[in-house]
Amino acid sequence: MARSIDPHRRDAILDAAHSVFASKGYAATGIADLAREVGIGHGTVYRYFENKRAVADALFDRALTRVADVIAAETPDGTNDLVAYRAQVQRIGHRLFELFTEDPALARLLFHDLGTVDPPLRQRLADALDLFADYTAAYLTNGVAKGFLRAGLDVEITARLINSMIFEAAAKISDAADPDPLRDRLVHAVTTLMFDGVTAR
Amino acid sequence: MARSIDPHRRDAILDAAHSVFASKGYAATGIADLAREVGIGHGTVYRYFENKRAVADALFDRALTRVADVIAAETPDGTNDLVAYRAQVQRIGHRLFELFTEDPALARLLFHDLGTVDPPLRQRLADALDLFADYTAAYLTNGVAKGFLRAGLDVEITARLINSMIFEAAAKISDAADPDPLRDRLVHAVTTLMFDGVTAR
Amino acid sequence: MARSIDPHRRDAILDAAHSVFASKGYAATGIADLAREVGIGHGTVYRYFENKRAVADALFDRALTRVADVIAAETPDGTNDLVAYRAQVQRIGHRLFELFTEDPALARLLFHDLGTVDPPLRQRLADALDLFADYTAAYLTNGVAKGFLRAGLDVEITARLINSMIFEAAAKISDAADPDPLRDRLVHAVTTLMFDGVTAR
Amino acid sequence: MARSIDPHRRDAILDAAHSVFASKGYAATGIADLAREVGIGHGTVYRYFENKRAVADALFDRALTRVADVIAAETPDGTNDLVAYRAQVQRIGHRLFELFTEDPALARLLFHDLGTVDPPLRQRLADALDLFADYTAAYLTNGVAKGFLRAGLDVEITARLINSMIFEAAAKISDAADPDPLRDRLVHAVTTLMFDGVTAR
DNA sequence: CATGAATGAGTCTTCATTCAT
DNA sequence: AATGAATGAAGACTCATTCAT
Numbered sequence: 001m002a003r004s005i006d007p008h009r010r011d012a013i014l015d016a017a018h019s020v021f022a023s024k025g026y027a028a029t030g031i032a033d034l035a036r037e038v039g040i041g042h043g044t045v046y047r048y049f050e051n052k053r054a055v056a057d058a059l060f061d062r063a064l065t066r067v068a069d070v071i072a073a074e075t076p077d078g079t080n081d082l083v084a085y086r087a088q089v090q091r092i093g094h095r096l097f098e099l100f101t102e103d104p105a106l107a108r109l110l111f112h113d114l115g116t117v118d119p120p121l122r123q124r125l126a127d128a129l130d131l132f133a134d135y136t137a138a139y140l141t142n143g144v145a146k147g148f149l150r151a152g153l154d155v156e157i158t159a160r161l162i163n164s165m166i167f168e169a170a171a172k173i174s175d176a177a178d179p180d181p182l183r184d185r186l187v188h189a190v191t192t193l194m195f196d197g198v199t200a201r
Numbered sequence: 202m203a204r205s206i207d208p209h210r211r212d213a214i215l216d217a218a219h220s221v222f223a224s225k226g227y228a229a230t231g232i233a234d235l236a237r238e239v240g241i242g243h244g245t246v247y248r249y250f251e252n253k254r255a256v257a258d259a260l261f262d263r264a265l266t267r268v269a270d271v272i273a274a275e276t277p278d279g280t281n282d283l284v285a286y287r288a289q290v291q292r293i294g295h296r297l298f299e300l301f302t303e304d305p306a307l308a309r310l311l312f313h314d315l316g317t318v319d320p321p322l323r324q325r326l327a328d329a330l331d332l333f334a335d336y337t338a339a340y341l342t343n344g345v346a347k348g349f350l351r352a353g354l355d356v357e358i359t360a361r362l363i364n365s366m367i368f369e370a371a372a373k374i375s376d377a378a379d380p381d382p383l384r385d386r387l388v389h390a391v392t393t394l395m396f397d398g399v400t401a402r
Numbered sequence: 403m404a405r406s407i408d409p410h411r412r413d414a415i416l417d418a419a420h421s422v423f424a425s426k427g428y429a430a431t432g433i434a435d436l437a438r439e440v441g442i443g444h445g446t447v448y449r450y451f452e453n454k455r456a457v458a459d460a461l462f463d464r465a466l467t468r469v470a471d472v473i474a475a476e477t478p479d480g481t482n483d484l485v486a487y488r489a490q491v492q493r494i495g496h497r498l499f500e501l502f503t504e505d506p507a508l509a510r511l512l513f514h515d516l517g518t519v520d521p522p523l524r525q526r527l528a529d530a531l532d533l534f535a536d537y538t539a540a541y542l543t544n545g546v547a548k549g550f551l552r553a554g555l556d557v558e559i560t561a562r563l564i565n566s567m568i569f570e571a572a573a574k575i576s577d578a579a580d581p582d583p584l585r586d587r588l589v590h591a592v593t594t595l596m597f598d599g600v601t602a603r
Numbered sequence: 604m605a606r607s608i609d610p611h612r613r614d615a616i617l618d619a620a621h622s623v624f625a626s627k628g629y630a631a632t633g634i635a636d637l638a639r640e641v642g643i644g645h646g647t648v649y650r651y652f653e654n655k656r657a658v659a660d661a662l663f664d665r666a667l668t669r670v671a672d673v674i675a676a677e678t679p680d681g682t683n684d685l686v687a688y689r690a691q692v693q694r695i696g697h698r699l700f701e702l703f704t705e706d707p708a709l710a711r712l713l714f715h716d717l718g719t720v721d722p723p724l725r726q727r728l729a730d731a732l733d734l735f736a737d738y739t740a741a742y743l744t745n746g747v748a749k750g751f752l753r754a755g756l757d758v759e760i761t762a763r764l765i766n767s768m769i770f771e772a773a774a775k776i777s778d779a780a781d782p783d784p785l786r787d788r789l790v791h792a793v794t795t796l797m798f799d800g801v802t803a804r
Numbered sequence: 805c806a807t808g809a810a811t812g813a814g815t816c817t818t819c820a821t822t823c824a825t
Numbered sequence: 826a827a828t829g830a831a832t833g834a835a836g837a838c839t840c841a842t843t844c845a846t
Binding site for chain 2: 150
């Protein structure tokens with residue numbers, strides 16, 4: 001069963017799927033739509049992917065990796081005080097927002113469309129979000145252990161809440177016509193809310 | 202033109218769509234699936250709904266109303282100090298979590314599946330989220346005006362971030378096998394993060 | 403199997419079928435269309451007719467009778483010279499054109515739509531046209547026997563040709579916005595062509 | 604957008620539609636019937652025709668062309684006396700009858716079935732018959748102008764009457780089990796009636 | 805008797821997938 | 826390897842017909 005020959009073409013198909021799935025949705029997109037976008041015969045898609053579902057799987061992997069790469073670029077236990085951690089969060093935020101600005105389809109695709117393809121793919125998304133939550137939880141645990149984050153913090157849940165804020169901000173930036181002025185505002189709002197809350201002092 | 206004589210049956214179809222759409226997704230669900238679930242002939246569905254798309258629309262309306270009713274049960278400008286506001290947020294949180302606990306499909310359906318049906322339905326979801334954000338923003342604006350919330354708060358964005366946390370928590374509770382012990386933990390985590398942040402004091 | 407109770411209502415259904423079949427065609431017309439036109443529940447149609455096909459059958463009978471009544475109003479062997487025959491033909495023509503003017507749907511229904519319903523109904527139409535041709539042939543045979551029509555006339559075929567002219571003229575008058583000025587012209591053209599041909603003398 | 608690569612197959616589908624539509628009627632014929640007749644999968648029909656309606660349209664075009672080609676083979680103003688015109692009419696008649704003999708479904712399809720598909724197609728048929736009438740009228744006008752046809756002839760209407768005779772004869776020959784012996788008889792009957800009428804001289 | 809809610813057979817149409825070229 | 830013609834399973838939708846009220 002000869003699989004992919006030209007990895008560049010495989011990527012081109014995934015690129016097409018990336019944008020077309022995000023705009024029309026997985027179900028409404030035909031294999032022929034992808035092939036037309038790439039400029040190849042639609043039978044050729046089957047040289048690179050077992051079937052339509054496999055395109056979604058590969059696309060999910062690739063999209064997930066892009067986000068995971070940003071998140072994994074920092075280490076959870078590298079910071080020893082609040083200032084450093086705050087800077088680190090802002091760094092991650094900025095990088096993520098850059099990613100989602102460059103690729104406005106990414107957030108919708110990863111967090112919305114691909115999650116509705118299939119129960120198995122939905123599960124993969126859930127697992128990925130769990131993993132991201134574990135990552136964030138590790139940061140929080142580090143901060144609590146070193147005393148600069150609140151003792152008794154419900155780390156597991158708080159990690160998910162923080163991530164949901166970040167991904168919400170990412171989605172917002174994806175939809176923005178002009179994302180640049182929004183970026184700093186979003187990073188500032190997220191870090192302020194996350195570290196200080198809304199209460200006046 | 203939906204003829205709809207028996208509103209009970211119309212609701213039964215929506216109930217079926219509610220659970221089946223949420224588990225298999227809109228696209229993968231056939232009208233026959235809904236009919237089988239209700240125990241009627243599939244032609245009968247068309248006596249109550251113009252077409253499959255109209256089921257999604259009606260379902261969205263109904264689901265949205267359920268959430269909106271909880272949110273609209275409180276008034277944004279009724280609180281004058283932090284204690285009252287905090288209590289109010291916890292009240293809304295508890296009611297929402299009750300709602301999502303009783304109806305575990307609601308969060309997935311409303312916030313994920315139905316948003317991928319169609320551009321128009323996606324837009325309706327976006328509009329609804331905007332409206333919810335406006336609601337939360339009104340609470341924040343009230344608190345800032347009365348001095349118990351941080352001056353200079355980026356109300357618009359912070360409102361969306363808070364909502365994303367709340368809906369994330371709602372989704373989490375929907376997936377939980379035993380949601381009861383989770384509820385208080387979630388409410389506590391959300392209010393702590395929202396009001397105080399993660400910083401140790 | 404109680405059949406029709408109220409013959410007036412049965413006629414009303416046929417009236418509805420008459421106009422709706424003629425305008426939308428038999429296949430595109432639903433039983434519900436007929437019922438709506440009559441102002442009764444569509445289940446009631448089945449009290450008067452076995453099924454949709456039976457409506458077409460009864461409608462065909464009724465429409466055919468209307469034409470046959472005009473044709474049978476004259477007797478084939480009553481005329482003894484050309485002048486009388488010519489007058490008779492004109493009489494029949496005028497009566498037919500009156501019929502088709504009063505009921506513009508009749509020609510299309512009888513000669514076009516109902517003939518495409520079914521092979522059996524198509525056959526009934528063919529039989530009716532054969533009968534009409536026999537009638538006309540009897541006139542011609544009478545004229546040939548009495549010497550005022552051409553000896554050696556191919557009576558059988560000529561009868562059909564003459565009928566086709568008459569029904570063509572009938573169809574033309576059915577479509578006319580203002581049929582009155584057309585009537586004399588048509589009768590004149592038909593009798594001239596039929597009796598004298600186009601040749602100059 | 605009909606993709607149509609193999610015109611032979613497209614023609615084969617039209618051939619199937621030609622015979623099946625003519626025998627069962629357009630409405631009663633399914634796409635699957637056509638595919639079965641051709642010996643292809645029913646989905647394949649949609650590679651050659653947008654939808655079922657488009658088959659009727661293309662079929663109408665093709666059928667119409669066949670008749671129009673015969674009619675347009677002669678020129679209206681080429682004859683200068685009765686003998687030549689009479690010969691011309693007989694020539695056209697023979698050719699038409701050959702056409703309808705070779706293709707017995709043609710008359711029913713063109714003049715009956717396809718006219719009941721749709722209002723637009725009905726209109727196209729009406730337009731075609733008008734065009735044919737114009738053609739015949741041009742012959743008559745030529746004859747009147749050159750003095751060998753009756754002065755004062757109602758050209759417009761007479762043209763339609765003549766055409767109706769010709770198409771009636773065509774239909775008759777289509778239905779005949781053995782058309783050959785009928786052909787000369789029909790041509791003779793039509794020309795006699797048309798030129799000389801039924802009156803004895 | 806009349807009604808219209810319910811039914812499901814039947815049809816069109818789409819599109820993922822296969823495979824001969 | 827690439828192509829796209831062919832395929833038929835699948836699904837939305839219609840409507841003639843039935844039958845409980």
